[in-house]
Amino acid sequence: MNDPVINIIEKYNKDYTRLMDILIDVQDEAGCVNEDAVHKIADAIGISVVDVEQTLSFYHFFSSEPRGKYTVYLNNSAVAIMMGRDMIAGAFEQEAGCSFNSVTGDGLIGLFDTACIGMNDQEPAAIINNEIFPRLTTKKVRQIVKGMREGRPVEELRGNDFGDGANSHELVRSLVRNNIKRKGPVLEDGYKVGSVIREHLTNMSPREVIKTIKKSNIRGRGGAGFPTGMKWDFCRRAEGDQKYIFCNADEGEPGTFKDRVILTEAPGLIIEGMVIAAYAVGASEGLLYVRHEYKYLVKYLNKVMDEMRAGNLLGKNIAGIDGFDFDVRIQLGAGAYVCGEESALIESAEGKRGEPRDRPPFPVQKGYLEKPTVVNNVETLCLAVKILKNGAAWFRDQGTEDSTGTKILSVSGDCREAGVYEVTWGFTVNDVLKTVDAEQVQAVQVGGPSGALIGPDEFDRVLCYSDLSTGGSIMIFDENRDLLKDVVLNFMEFFIEESCGSCSTCRILPVLMKQKMEKILEGHGTEQDIKDIKEWARPLEHSRCGLGHTAANPILTSIKNLRNLYERKVKKDVEFDTGFDLHKAIREGSDAVGRIPIAH
Amino acid sequence: MSKNFVEFIIDGKKCMSEEGKYIIDAAKDNGVYIPTLCNIEGLKPKGACRICSVLVNGRPMTACTTPVTSGMEIENNIAQIEGIRKTIIEALFVEGNHFCPSCEKSGSCELQALAYKYKMLVPRFPFMFPIREVDASNPKLIKDHNRCILCKRCIRGIRDENDRSYFAFKKRGHEVEININHEMANKMTDRLARESMDICPVGALLIKESGFRTPIGQRKYDHLPIGSDIEK
Numbered sequence: 079m080n081d082p083v084i085n086i087i088e089k090y091n092k093d094y095t096r097l098m099d100i101l102i103d104v105q106d107e108a109g110c111v112n113e114d115a116v117h118k119i120a121d122a123i124g125i126s127v128v129d130v131e132q133t134l135s136f137y138h139f140f141s142s143e144p145r146g147k148y149t150v151y152l153n154n155s156a157v158a159i160m161m162g163r164d165m166i167a168g169a170f171e172q173e174a175g176c177s178f179n180s181v182t183g184d185g186l187i188g189l190f191d192t193a194c195i196g197m198n199d200q201e202p203a204a205i206i207n208n209e210i211f212p213r214l215t216t217k218k219v220r221q222i223v224k225g226m227r228e229g230r231p232v233e234e235l236r237g238n239d240f241g242d243g244a245n246s247h248e249l250v251r252s253l254v255r256n257n258i259k260r261k262g263p264v265l266e267d268g269y270k271v272g273s274v275i276r277e278h279l280t281n282m283s284p285r286e287v288i289k290t291i292k293k294s295n296i297r298g299r300g301g302a303g304f305p306t307g308m309k310w311d312f313c314r315r316a317e318g319d320q321k322y323i324f325c326n327a328d329e330g331e332p333g334t335f336k337d338r339v340i341l342t343e344a345p346g347l348i349i350e351g352m353v354i355a356a357y358a359v360g361a362s363e364g365l366l367y368v369r370h371e372y373k374y375l376v377k378y379l380n381k382v383m384d385e386m387r388a389g390n391l392l393g394k395n396i397a398g399i400d401g402f403d404f405d406v407r408i409q410l411g412a413g414a415y416v417c418g419e420e421s422a423l424i425e426s427a428e429g430k431r432g433e434p435r436d437r438p439p440f441p442v443q444k445g446y447l448e449k450p451t452v453v454n455n456v457e458t459l460c461l462a463v464k465i466l467k468n469g470a471a472w473f474r475d476q477g478t479e480d481s482t483g484t485k486i487l488s489v490s491g492d493c494r495e496a497g498v499y500e501v502t503w504g505f506t507v508n509d510v511l512k513t514v515d516a517e518q519v520q521a522v523q524v525g526g527p528s529g530a531l532i533g534p535d536e537f538d539r540v541l542c543y544s545d546l547s548t549g550g551s552i553m554i555f556d557e558n559r560d561l562l563k564d565v566v567l568n569f570m571e572f573f574i575e576e577s578c579g580s581c582s583t584c585r586i587l588p589v590l591m592k593q594k595m596e597k598i599l600e601g602h603g604t605e606q607d608i609k610d611i612k613e614w615a616r617p618l619e620h621s622r623c624g625l626g627h628t629a630a631n632p633i634l635t636s637i638k639n640l641r642n643l644y645e646r647k648v649k650k651d652v653e654f655d656t657g658f659d660l661h662k663a664i665r666e667g668s669d670a671v672g673r674i675p676i677a678h
Numbered sequence: 679m680s681k682n683f684v685e686f687i688i689d690g691k692k693c694m695s696e697e698g699k700y701i702i703d704a705a706k707d708n709g710v711y712i713p714t715l716c717n718i719e720g721l722k723p724k725g726a727c728r729i730c731s732v733l734v735n736g737r738p739m740t741a742c743t744t745p746v747t748s749g750m751e752i753e754n755n756i757a758q759i760e761g762i763r764k765t766i767i768e769a770l771f772v773e774g775n776h777f778c779p780s781c782e783k784s785g786s787c788e789l790q791a792l793a794y795k796y797k798m799l800v801p802r803f804p805f806m807f808p809i810r811e812v813d814a815s816n817p818k819l820i821k822d823h824n825r826c827i828l829c830k831r832c833i834r835g836i837r838d839e840n841d842r843s844y845f846a847f848k849k850r851g852h853e854v855e856i857n858i859n860h861e862m863a864n865k866m867t868d869r870l871a872r873e874s875m876d877i878c879p880v881g882a883l884l885i886k887e888s889g890f891r892t893p894i895g896q897r898k899y900d901h902l903p904i905g906s907d908i909e910k
């Protein structure tokens with residue numbers, strides 16, 4: 079048959095759980111997933127069209143209407159804006175002749191906003207037809223759009239100024255730079271992939287692996303900080319004829335990009351970590367969930383896995399361990415921060431909306447396809463390899479009492495040396511600022527929008543699980559930044575945009591809080607509004623997942639740590655202000671009739 | 679299979695129930711009412727409305743999705759939790775457009791009944807007054823999205839013989855809405871259309887022409903507050 083949509087569906091065996099892949103391929107092939115395609119997919123799989131549409135409409139990079147022969151996704155998160163995103167957006171709009179979130183009349187160019195694309199150290203950056211365009215200038219934008227008009231392939235628009243390391247590999251060919259500023263156990267040179275499997279794993283029982291991981295006291299690097307050894311042990315003990323290892327490379331927290339660098343420079347180490355985890359828990363299949371923004375790395379990642387298969391590091395009887403079979407496939411996301419949450423990640427990998435699950439049961443009990451599943455962050459898995467190599471004591475000797483080992487930080491914003499730093503836990507915020515050469519710092523966002531915004535009097539605080547816990551995102555804002563408007567409000571918009579919409583709390587309250595914030599910023603706020611906003615956040619704690627739990631953090635932590643910013647904005651002389659602006663409300667009517675109102 | 683019974687505590691009261699039952703049902707067995715909106719007996723729970731939040735050993739959990747275990751200490755009827763529930767009810771009211779006096783479901787509506795229970799006079803939040811769709815294109819059903827609280831009951835409860843969905847979520851976050859498979863719904867039986875209306879806790883799904891059989895004033899919550907049949 080020569081219907082491309084049908085071919086794609088058949089390529090995935092009409093399997094509902096591969097709906098993400100089907101939609102990604104159709105979107106790539108046809109530029110959108112239109113009604114006709116939706117019907118074909120629904121019919122072939124044997125599900126209701128609304129079940130195709132529920133997945134389709136959930137993800138940012140899917141669309142039921144064409145998004146242009148060239149589709150520009152320009153990052154609009156806080157740091158991108160600081161680095162000049164609005165000027166770039168203006169240039170795109172002017173050159174293309176359409177405004178953002180629309181497509182030119184001739185269908186040639188579509189311009190769209192997108193949340194942080196993991197390039198905070200090289201903003202302003204855009205994704206155009208799956209290629210990354212970092213460090214954009216207005217001049218470059220003019221060239222790009224000119225090239226589009228001439229119908230050039232996107233590779234030509236991109237050029238050949240490839241980044242360092244594997245960014246220049248023939249299967250990657252991207253302009254992205256690694257900006258590795260400090261190397262540690264994950265990013266160090268000279269490690270030969272597979273040596274821990276061959277030299278250590280072959281001499282250890284699964285129990286011994288778990289014992290070593292437990293002894294190292296390593297906790298998850300994805301943000302939540304759950305003890306990795308315990309997680310593996312739970313999964314090992316869970317009943318199930320089949321078990322899975324998931325590597326979480328969704329990296330959606332604005333400001334983090336270290337997983338992108340690991341995927342580029344140490345992909346073999348990640349897979350090796352998955353193999354070790356599989357051995358420890360008795361899993362036979364693995365899945366590397368890569369955010370759609372990093373699609374440009376997929377061919378390369380597949381090649382790395384092919385090499386590992388050839389070297390007997392994946393596949394059957396790995397490294398000669400009799401009966402130890404394990405293989406990994408890549409699952410792409412399609413633009414949804416919440417899919418980084420482990421149970422949403424699993425739902426997404428099953429072809430569904432990325433809606434987190436209620437717990438219990440936990441993924442280690444009932445995960446992918448209802449089977450026990452370990453979900454670990456990219457960095458956690460890499461570190462597990464090095465723990466087996468160097469021993470638990472080596473790991474425990476680094477860092478602090480409750481936070482052992484190293485952590486990779488993604489540092490961006492107002493500093494001279496944005497990039498990736500592999501440090502030991504116990505680093506203070508001041509240490510970070512000194513290392514990255516930042517001056518006149520007004521505030522630092524530690525742990526991304528879901529973390530905390532802190533001011534100078536707290537810069538001596540320590541990066542560790544018991545003080546400032548972080549998945550590694552650090553954004554720096556100097557004294558010239560309007561924190562409430564450019565940072566806090568931007569982050570609130572991010573959570574509103576990214577909520578899955580399942581919980582009443584997380585779906586509604588951040589919107590109301592953001593409106594209140596706007597009231598304050600417009601000069602209509604009172605002390606009572608600050609109190610209200612804190613009170614309104616309380617039910618969020620009763621949401622299902624971490625997104626809802628932390629969705630008010632931009633506001634709550636800035637009120638707590640930088641209260642003067644609010645005090646300066648709110649009215650002191652009144653107890654109540656409706657926020658109603660009479661002039662604004664009648665402006666449209668006045669304009670229509672051409673009268674200047676005398677309203678008081 | 680022999681049933682395993684466990685002891686647990688709700689607000690200081692010693693309770694007993696089958697192990698593995700959801701807290702909501704276990705509480706009911708012991709004469710304790712925990713409010714619900716998205717939960718409905720016989721369907722897999724989906725923790726969407728968060729109204730049934732309780733503290734389990736001090737931690738927020740939804741009672742409709744959490745199984746009881748031995749020795750659990752549950753806090754339900756405490757100021758903190760009741761305050762959260764009232765806030766959620768108010769948030770649901772401002773999120774949509776709920777004009778109870780003109781709503782077909784008035785008196786049988788669980789959202790309205792809970793608003794009475796929590797003595798909501800006026801929501802603390804500004805109304806959002808969203809512009810929302812009323813879809814009457816289907817021969818049997820009207821979907822009034824103004825009133826939908828996105829509880830997913832219709833999604834979970836109304837399926838065809840091949841377990842295919844008539845209803846599903848569309849979009850995400852603040853923009854989520856209920857999407858109807860019109861081809862399937864056009865062929866819906868009268869019985870299933872009525873079941874759709876009945877499964878909806880609010881007046882977002884209505885069957886055409888016949889409406890409701892019981893006059894306002896004689897409906898379920900017109901005389902007895904919600905939960906009073908459970909509370910002992």
Ligand SMILES: Cc1cc2nc3c(=O)[nH]c(=O)nc-3n(C[C@H](O)[C@H](O)[C@H](O)COP(=O)(O)O)c2cc1C
Nearest residue numbers: 298299300302328329330418419420454455458624
């Ligand atoms: C909204 C949300 C987004 C998340 N995004 C990520 C992510 O991008 N990468 C990640 O590793 N963990 C993410 N997490 C944490 C995961 O749920 C999970 O804890 C983690 O992947 C477990 O791996 P670890 O124990 O190795 O950290 C996220 C959590 C939430 C609530």
Ligand code: SF4
Nearest residue numbers: 578580581584623626
């Ligand atoms: S807290 Fe938010 S993102 Fe998480 S499940 Fe609930 S609605 Fe979805």
Ligand code: SF4
Nearest residue numbers: 826827829830832878
């Ligand atoms: S239509 Fe009714 S049953 Fe369906 S989600 Fe909305 S409120 Fe719930």
Ligand code: FES
Nearest residue numbers: 725727728730742
């Ligand atoms: S009834 Fe439990 S979350 Fe809705």
